[in-house]
Amino acid sequence: MALWGGRFTQAADQRFKQFNDSLRFDYRLAAQDIVGSVAWSKALVTVGVLSADEQQRLESALNALLKEVQANPQQILESDAEDIHSWVESKLIEKVGPLGKKLHTGRSRNDQVATDLKLWCKEQAELLLVAIHDLQRALVATAQANQDAVMPGYTHLQRAQPVTFAHWCMAYVEMLARDESRLQDAVKRLDVSPLGSGALAGTAYNIDRDQLAGWLGFASATRNSLDSVSDRDHVLELLCGAAIGMVHLSRFAEDLIFFNSGEAGFVELSERVTSGSSLMPQKKNPDALELIRGKCGRVQGAMTGMMMTLKGLPLAYNKDMQEDKEGLFDALDTWLDCLHMAALALDGIQVRRQRCQEAAQQGYANATELADYLVAKGIPFREAHHIVGEAVVEAIGQAKPLEGLTLAQLQKFSQVIAEDVYPVLSLASCLEKRCAKGGVSGPQVAQAIEDAHKRLD
Numbered sequence: 001m002a003l004w005g006g007r008f009t010q011a012a013d014q015r016f017k018q019f020n021d022s023l024r025f026d027y028r029l030a031a032q033d034i035v036g037s038v039a040w041s042k043a044l045v046t047v048g049v050l051s052a053d054e055q056q057r058l059e060s061a062l063n064a065l066l067k068e069v070q071a072n073p074q075q076i077l078e079s080d081a082e083d084i085h086s087w088v089e090s091k092l093i094e095k096v097g098p099l100g101k102k103l104h105t106g107r108s109r110n111d112q113v114a115t116d117l118k119l120w121c122k123e124q125a126e127l128l129l130v131a132i133h134d135l136q137r138a139l140v141a142t143a144q145a146n147q148d149a150v151m152p153g154y155t156h157l158q159r160a161q162p163v164t165f166a167h168w169c170m171a172y173v174e175m176l177a178r179d180e181s182r183l184q185d186a187v188k189r190l191d192v193s194p195l196g197s198g199a200l201a202g203t204a205y206n207i208d209r210d211q212l213a214g215w216l217g218f219a220s221a222t223r224n225s226l227d228s229v230s231d232r233d234h235v236l237e238l239l240c241g242a243a244i245g246m247v248h249l250s251r252f253a254e255d256l257i258f259f260n261s262g263e264a265g266f267v268e269l270s271e272r273v274t275s276g277s278s279l280m281p282q283k284k285n286p287d288a289l290e291l292i293r294g295k296c297g298r299v300q301g302a303m304t305g306m307m308m309t310l311k312g313l314p315l316a317y318n319k320d321m322q323e324d325k326e327g328l329f330d331a332l333d334t335w336l337d338c339l340h341m342a343a344l345a346l347d348g349i350q351v352r353r354q355r356c357q358e359a360a361q362q363g364y365a366n367a368t369e370l371a372d373y374l375v376a377k378g379i380p381f382r383e384a385h386h387i388v389g390e391a392v393v394e395a396i397g398q399a400k401p402l403e404g405l406t407l408a409q410l411q412k413f414s415q416v417i418a419e420d421v422y423p424v425l426s427l428a429s430c431l432e433k434r435c436a437k438g439g440v441s442g443p444q445v446a447q448a449i450e451d452a453h454k455r456l457d
């Protein structure tokens, strides 16, 4: 039976019931709903609605229900209850009889669902933070093993300047550090309990809401009941965090897909994260990475969808808000899966150093060095840039790298060029000169790795 049957003389149309019910997805809030209910029962003792003995009986029954739910969450789906709140209440009544009907005194599903979802968000954020750290550790380990693996760095997907595979790894460590802090920041803001806000105007029982918030592990209680039941900023913030995090993961995936391509051949992915083609026997496809890249789309969709759902909603609770859960659950599940999968993709990756080095040597990645060399000899940078451009055209014509041109050939472009130009054009010199903070030089990358280790341990 529905929780609200008294006012109705007609049964709900089966099709409406199906449309309206949220149990098929909010069953995931069972544990939070039960924990929230235990706390609420304690609050009801403080205002004389329940005796200590009644509260004890409710608490034991709720704890027993929690155990059953944890053992088999799927059993909930067999019920035709409207939502998880109705399900928990009906199970409680089954267990303790009419006493169970007292629990909802002074409470509404509106403050209840807002509380449950915030509790769920906090737990999910913990899992995400662990996964972010795990991926960062995998990246740092890969960086550590590849500090001397030189490869081309790109802009516009054109070879630009040499970098190391380690430096590339550490770039993603930085992105993940921002994802982590965005998540922690969102959790700080959502750590405020709506319980005791009633349907919209506040509860009619003089409950100490801050104490209640503390029992549930929240930092404090919300300040305005209308806002409490209609606020879904936490859902938006987590979706935005997930959307940005997934953009990072999709760029990581795209980089590796390119590095793994036949054209680049910089890395070889483990067979544990690749799959074959049903037709072409030679294929080893980077499916794990392509799925990470692809799943980024649905997370952006969830974020935009929720923005649109909330836009223009009048205060306070509206049923539209039930739409908050499916997108959030899917987006955070997807983010978590992709973080795990990205770490797995790094596990067993082979960096083909020879191939990386050859590619770094081609493509005139040291052209900037020649310009800097001319600057050191007194030529203004803009002029030096032009001279090197001409030298590159000549080298391309001869199908040689810049350092493959003879001194006489180089001097055609500028008389200041001398024998000492050749060491400057070496890959090692290109790297080691980038020694300011955040640059690709060996000591800077080693420092970044050490700092990351300290943060992660």
Ligand code: ARG
Pocket: 022, 026, 083, 109, 110, 113, 317, 319, 321, 322
């Ligand atoms: N299933 C609802 C949701 O997820 C719970 C709150 C229902 N409140 C109400 N007044 N109908 O939003």
